[in-house]
Amino acid sequence: MADKQPATAREMAEVETIIGRILQVGVIVSAIIMTIGLVLFLVTGTSGYPGTTIPLRMGAILLGTLQFKPYAIMMLGTYCLILTPVLRVIVSIYAFYKERDHLYVWITTTVLIILLVALVIGVHK
Numbered sequence: 001m002a003d004k005q006p007a008t009a010r011e012m013a014e015v016e017t018i019i020g021r022i023l024q025v026g027v028i029v030s031a032i033i034m035t036i037g038l039v040l041f042l043v044t045g046t047s048g049y050p051g052t053t054i055p056l057r058m059g060a061i062l063l064g065t066l067q068f069k070p071y072a073i074m075m076l077g078t079y080c081l082i083l084t085p086v087l088r089v090i091v092s093i094y095a096f097y098k099e100r101d102h103l104y105v106w107i108t109t110t111v112l113i114i115l116l117v118a119l120v121i122g123v124h125k
Contacts, residue, residue, distance in 0.1 A: 015095040019088055026084025030077045037073030047071040086115050 041047060047054070048069025055061045055072045061079065064072025089112045096104040 011098060012095065015091065015098065019091050019095070022087055022091060023084060026080065026087065030081035030084065032077075033080060034074050034077030037070045037075075037077060040068060040073060041070035044070065082119075086112070086119075089115065 048064060048067070048071055049055070055064045055069075055075055058079070061072050061075045065076050089108060093105055093108045093112065096102075096108055
């Protein structure tokens with residue numbers, strides 16, 4: 001059985017383009033979501049929550065977004081912005097795998113695990 005060839009320069013350029021697009025789209029989508037929440041806040045004059053309460057858990061954010069609560073919508077935009085580089089790390093793992101650069105696959109996988117553990121710790125604090 002013939003061994004697979006490492007990824008070509010053209011394939012790697014395509015992966016780099018995809019990574020750049022992921023970052024661009026993530027930032028733009030996050031900004032749009034946060035702007036919608038801000039406009040809704042300015043129009044209604046209320047956060048949608050009593051006092052200084054803000055939604056922190058994903059379930060509360062999604063429920064508040066479905067109920068058009070401004071703070072929940074702004075938090076959803078913030079979470080999208082936070083998850084954008086995480087998606088970039090996932091695509092980088094794939095890129096390093098295609099290049100057959102196993103050292104960087106392991107290093108980037110370790111970075112992804114650290115990011116996910118930090119997100120879980122942050123949610124449970």
